[in-house]
Amino acid sequence: MNKRSNTWKRLTALCLSLLLAVGIFSATAFAAPIAESTGSINVTGVEDGVTVSAYKVLDVNFNYDEQQPVDPVYVWSDEVKTWVRDNYSSYIGTDDSVTETFTENQLNADQKAGFYDALAAAIKNNTITLTASGTCTGNGTISSLPMGGYLLLIENGMKVYRPSAVNIVPEYDETAQEWKMSTPSLEVKSSNMDxxxxxxxxxxxxxxxxxxxxxxxxxxxxxxxxxxxxxxxxxxxxxxxxxxxxxxxxxxxxxxxxxxxxxxxxxxxxxxxxxxxxxxxxxxxxxxxxxxxxxxxxxxxxxxxxxxxxxxxxxxxxxxxxxxxxxxxxxxxxxxxxxxxxxxxxxxxxxxxxxxxTYGLKIRKVNKQDELLTGAEFTLSKNSDGSNPLMLVKTDDGAYRLALTGEQETTTLVAGENGDAKGKLTISGLSTGTYYLTETKAPGGYNKPNTSVTIEIKDDNLDGKPTSGNSSEFADGYVALDVINTQGFVLPTTGGMGTILFTAGGVAIMGAAVLLFVVLRRRKGVSNR
The missing domain is CATH 2.60.40.740 (Immunoglobulin-like)
Structure with missing residues (x-):
């Protein structure tokens, strides 16, 4: 009796050792007592929509009548055993069993991973003809799987998934003194691809x-x-x-x-x-x-x-x-x-x-009546005194952009002359910062301003909608402003009585001066005679 008990203990130990060897990536939990030969695998750690396929590569010898495993507990399935013998002969016995070489103590994690990688490649390139025993989409459960060892392959995700091994096997409950079917759960390993x-x-x-x-x-x-x-x-x-x-x-x-x-x-x-x-x-x-x-x-x-x-x-x-x-x-x-x-x-x-x-400026050259004027010329500088004006390239009537090295450059910016461009100046390709617009030539009949116009381009949100000063954002990326000219030498008058009196007095004084001049001239003439 003791001899038989020791035999079962050794068989149990071997079974557990093999379970550890084959299930290198899985974790298991106890389920209900074995009543049938199928089970499920719970899969987590995968993306929505990907396909998880379970390929049965190991068979488990278990006597359901006696509710106990039969030696050899694991054998390679018919579909894979020839490939294993040809490529990993130390892993398969003469009776197609899984050898002790394929155990936790004999192989390290890299060796086992390498084996499963090679096995997956053989399945996917049809060196091994094997149909998936079950599938699920995304995180889920693969059900109705016969007892055995499975290789899980995952396809169609944004991540790159490595093959994973998991087992549906009986495990011995020492407390209940009976074998129970395990319900494995697998958290899949993958590479993020960002x-x-x-x-x-x-x-x-x-x-x-x-x-x-x-x-x-x-x-x-x-x-x-x-x-x-x-x-x-x-x-x-x-x-x-x-x-x-x-x-x-x-x-x-x-x-x-x-x-x-x-x-x-x-x-x-x-x-x-x-x-x-x-x-x-x-x-x-x-x-x-x-x-x-x-x-x-x-x-x-x-x-x-x-x-x-x-x-x-x-x-x-x-x-x-x-x-x-x-x-x-x-x-x-x-x-x-x-x-x-x-x-x-x-x-x-x-x-x-x-x-x-990038940003730009849209300038209108107008008079006080908001009439568009032609003939104005400008320079644009990042210096407050207008020195070192920016080099620009003319792209259209009244339109300019910053110049690149080797392009035909100009510092003189002429407001548009015709059509929709009349009286307008557009400058493109600027960054944020402070700019100084100097009018170097006024429209005919108008005064030239004696100071530059300070323009600030800001884009605190960095969304292409600049602001300038206290103005609201300019949705098209161009800061808009008007440059106004005044006309000629006309001085302001009020038409008051004081002005009339001063004018009359001035005329009287001028008349007296003329009369005095004439009298003096005559006296001088008489004296000379």
Whole structure:
């Protein structure tokens, strides 16, 4: 009797050891006593809408009549045993059983993970012909599964999921002195796949680098993006990973400015072009094959697998096509990657963008009657004395923008002459700040002001809607103002009696002076005779 008891204890110990060995990623909880041969797996930690498939790779020998396991407790299923024998012969016995080599004490976590990665690859590339025993969508329960060991594969999510192993097996309840079916719960391991874009992140001027910043035509803007690196299984057949950037028409990539780093706990390592990555202008994702990018970095996954993130740093220049106001000059980054490690046609993309705003001035040249005037000329400076006026390029009648190096420049700004532009001056591509508008030539017949007009452009919300002074925001991105001219040398008169008396007195005095002059001339003439 003692011998039989010891045999059962050894069998129980072996069963528990094998349970630990196969269920390397799972946690189990007791359920009701075994009454039938099916069970369920509760799955958590996955995204909504993804498909979780359970593939049965191990059979369990259990005698339901006697309510006890039968040695060998675990055997490889018919569908996988040949593959295991050909590739991992030490894991399978002559009777197709799971050997003691495949135990917690014999294999470390990396070795077990490597085995399940390889097994998943064989299933997905049809080296092993095996149909899923059950599925669920998102977090949920896979039900009506026969007792056994299962490999769970997850597809179609934004995250990259690694294969997970879990078991539906009997466990012995020492208190009740009976075998009970376990109800396993699995929290799936996955890699988050995010990308984050920043603009001028090193400038401490109060802007939110995750969202937007401002600038003027000709300014250099710095961009940083950081993207998560997925943890693909070692035997994955689909490990495509690329980062693309699309600059709007108002931004030009600065030549030679791209720097790429691998990031881990030890810091950043500069990666070598043509070794760790190559540069293209097309996204590898077939769904976006027709889209042209400012640049696309196609990575060699094995060269970056040791890093947790990729950091890309580069510059762009705000050019003459810059959009003024809320339309913004957008910089969009896109992370393309295979979300199913065993299907090269599986692609997901994660975008992020930031905005760069520019502003402008809309000036009306008018008289006191609010009539538009032509012929006025101005300069615009950032100095209060009007010195060093800004260089601009004429784009239309009465319209100018900041000039880029090498363009035909002018400092003289002429108000519009014809049509809708008559008497108007539009200046585009400015940043926030204080500007001084100096009128250098007045319209014909009008006085030229002897002081400059001070104009302040502010955008505290960085949304492309500037304010100036105490005015409300200008929704189109242009600060608007009128510059008024007065006319000629007309002096003000009141028409009062005092003025009339002074005028009459003046005339009388002038008359007396003339009379005195005549008399003196005559006397002088008589004397000369």
């Amino acid at each position: 990308i984050e874009k920043k603009v001028n992140e090193d400038e401490s001027d109060g802007h939110d680098s995750d969202v937007s910043d401002k600038g003027a035509i000709g300014d250099t803007v710095n961009f940083d993006l950081r993207a998560d690196v997925p943890k693909y299984p070692a035997n994955a057949s689909a490990k495509n990973y690329a980062i693309s950037d699309i600059l709007s028409a108002g931004l030009s990539l600065a030549d030679g400015s791209i720097k790429v780093y691998g990031v881990n706990a030890d810091g950043e390592t500069l990666l070598t072009k043509d070794t760790a990555y190559s540069i293209d202008t097309k996204r590898p994702n077939p769904a976006a094959a027709s889209e042209t990018t400012s640049f696309t970095l196609n990575f060699v996954y094995d060269e970056i697998a040791a890093y947790t993130q990729i950091h890309v740093d580069y510059d762009a220049v705000i050019n003459g096509n810059a959009v003024v106001g809320t339309g913004a000059n957008t910089n969009k980054a896109i992370l393309d990657y295979n979300n199913n490690p065993y299907d090269s046609s599986s692609w997901k993309d994660t975008p992020d963008d930031v905005k760069v705003y």
